[in-house]
Amino acid sequence: MLNTYKVEIKPTAKQTWLIDSHISGSCLAYNLFLDINKQRYEQDYYYLDADAFNKWFNHEYLEANPDDMWIKNLYAKSVKQAFIDADVVMKRFFNKQSVFPHWRSFKCGQGSYYFVKNNKTSIISCQHHRIELPKLGWVCLKEVGCISTNADYFVIKQGWIKFQAGRYYLTCLVE
Known part of the structure; x- marks a missing residue:
């Protein structure tokens, strides 16, 4: 799931x-x-x-x-x-399902930093209050315990970091 x-x-x-x-x-x-x-x-x-x-x-x-x-x-x-x-x-x-796409602008908060689990053996580590991301290292979470940290049952597959309203948000997909 x-x-x-x-x-x-x-x-x-x-x-x-x-x-x-x-x-x-x-x-x-x-x-x-x-x-x-x-x-x-x-x-x-x-x-x-x-x-x-x-x-x-x-x-x-x-x-x-x-x-x-x-x-x-x-x-x-x-x-x-x-x-x-x-x-x-x-x-x-x-396919005429939409109009020509708009350019992305960093000012409008349209960009995102995407990360993914590289292979079956590597994992994206997550502890109670922080997560380890590629090229960034350990990043602190503002809310403690909101992402499950049991690596045996929950695996972070991919995620995005977005900048919105002066804040950085992590969205991750967990299996």
Whole structure:
């Protein structure tokens, strides 16, 4: 059974900077995906899906734009998830299920930092008052005991950190 928990977190100053850079990287990746595929659509080129775009981004775009190499220091699955999210909304646009997607803005709180359990043996550790996240380390939870900590029965599969109204929130999917 899958459950979702949402809780406010209290990151340190360094963790706040890291979360903001991850959210900015996700916004950059999402907006770049939309921009490049919009240009390709207008010029009658074929559409690049998330996997093809990820390969193009890592092999061609970053080599041509060394100023954006900072994105390689971020959690790679967070950037890839931004490509997947943009791919989903673009396909909805092509199927005439929605209008052309809007760009993400860090100011509007539309970005998120995505993390996932990498494989069957690795776990995302959670204690009574804190959680260990990739690239961030241990982050304190504002509410103590709101996420179950029994690792034998509850496994955190994936999650997002979002910035809303001046606060950081953790949403995680637990099996």
